[in-house]
Amino acid sequence: MDDFERELTRMMREGRAHTPFDPGRRARLYEGIRARRRTRVLVRAGGSALAVAGLSVGLAFLPHLGSGPAPADLPLPATGSTAPPRSGGPTGPASGTAEPSTSAPPTRGTGAGTPGDTPPGTTEPATTAPGSTPSGPVSPPATEPGTSGPSPGSTPTYPPPSG
Amino acid sequence: MQRFRADGFDEFVAARWSALLHVARLLTGGDRQRAEDLVQESLVKLWFAWPKVAEQAPEAYVRQVLVRLAARSARRRWWGERPVGELPDRPGPGDVSAAVAERSRLESALALLTPRQRAAVVLRYYEDLPEGQVAQALGCPVGTARSHASRGVARLREILSDSARPVK
Numbered sequence: 001m002d003d004f005e006r007e008l009t010r011m012m013r014e015g016r017a018h019t020p021f022d023p024g025r026r027a028r029l030y031e032g033i034r035a036r037r038r039t040r041v042l043v044r045a046g047g048s049a050l051a052v053a054g055l056s057v058g059l060a061f062l063p064h065l066g067s068g069p070a071p072a073d074l075p076l077p078a079t080g081s082t083a084p085p086r087s088g089g090p091t092g093p094a095s096g097t098a099e100p101s102t103s104a105p106p107t108r109g110t111g112a113g114t115p116g117d118t119p120p121g122t123t124e125p126a127t128t129a130p131g132s133t134p135s136g137p138v139s140p141p142a143t144e145p146g147t148s149g150p151s152p153g154s155t156p157t158y159p160p161p162s163g
Numbered sequence: 164m165q166r167f168r169a170d171g172f173d174e175f176v177a178a179r180w181s182a183l184l185h186v187a188r189l190l191t192g193g194d195r196q197r198a199e200d201l202v203q204e205s206l207v208k209l210w211f212a213w214p215k216v217a218e219q220a221p222e223a224y225v226r227q228v229l230v231r232l233a234a235r236s237a238r239r240r241w242w243g244e245r246p247v248g249e250l251p252d253r254p255g256p257g258d259v260s261a262a263v264a265e266r267s268r269l270e271s272a273l274a275l276l277t278p279r280q281r282a283a284v285v286l287r288y289y290e291d292l293p294e295g296q297v298a299q300a301l302g303c304p305v306g307t308a309r310s311h312a313s314r315g316v317a318r319l320r321e322i323l324s325d326s327a328r329p330v331k
Contacts, residue, residue, distance in 0.1 A: 004316070004320050004323075005288065005316060008269075008284075008288055008316065008319060008323075009288045009289065009291075011265060011266070011269045012189060012269065012285070012288060012289040013289065014265070014266075015185075015265070015266035015269065015270075016181075016182075016185045017181075017185070018181050019180065019181045019184050019185075020180070020181070021176055021177045021180035021181075025180070026173075026176075028203065029176070029203055029206055029207070032203055032204070032206075032207045033207050033210050033211075036207050036211070040211075
C-alpha cells in the first residue's frame, strides 16, 4: 500500500459521521418492511390465483381434448345387450309372475311343447286382439306393469306387484 | 411471530446504521438521499432474511445487498426524485469546514468511477476486506475484483491529484 492508498483510506474513514438510528428512521424502516410484506402477500396471492385459473382452464378443456370413445364407454353396450335381470321393485313382480307362467299348464292345449321351451310372454297371445281373455302367461311383460298394462277388457291372472 | 422474527434485528440496525449509511454514501459517490434509500432497502431485505442470517453473518449479508443495490441504482436513469421549490436539507453552519470540503472532494472523485470500481475501492480500502470477500460481495472472480480495485485507485489518483493541483 503506497502513500496515496493510505491517504485514501484516511480520507474515507475521517469523513465518517455518526448518524443515530432515530425513531423517525425506525418508523420509516418498519413502514418499508410492511409495504414489502404486503407486496409479497399480493404477489403470492396473485400467483395462487393464476395457478388455480390455469388448472381450471386446463380441466375445462381436458374432456374436449380426449373427444374419442372413452375406454370406460366401450364395455357398456356389451353389458347392456345381455339384459341382466334388474334388481329392485319392478323386477319383483316379474320374477313372481314368471314362476307361475312356467309352471302353469298350457291353456291352448296344443301339447306340442313342454313347459319352458318357449317363453309364454313371447308367444302368440301377446298379439291377441283386445277383448280376448288371455290367461296368465300371455299377459304383457310384468316387468313394467305400470307403463304397459293389460289391454282393455283383459283380466290378468297374475298377482299384483308386491313390495 | 413478528417479534420472534425480529429478535435482535433492532439492536443490529441501531448498532450498524451509521456505518452502513457511511458505506452507502461512499458507494453512491456522496448522494446522501440515495444512500439512505439504499440502506433502508438493504435492511428491509435483511429483515426478511433475518431468521436465516441472524446467527451467521448479517453484516456481510447486508453489505452484499448494499453493494448490489448501489450498482443497480447507478444504472438507473431516474431514482424517483421530484423537483421541489425549497431544498429539504440545508447545510448547517457546522458543516462548513475543511473536513467537509475534503469529504466532498473524495465523494466527487468516487462519483466519477464506475459502480463496480467504486464498490471495489470502498470495500477494499474503507472496509479493509480481503480480496476474496470483495469478490464475493461483488459477485465476481477474485481477479476481476482486484482489477476493479486497482483501476479505481488509479482513476482516483488521477482525479484527486488534478483537483489538488494549485490553481495558478
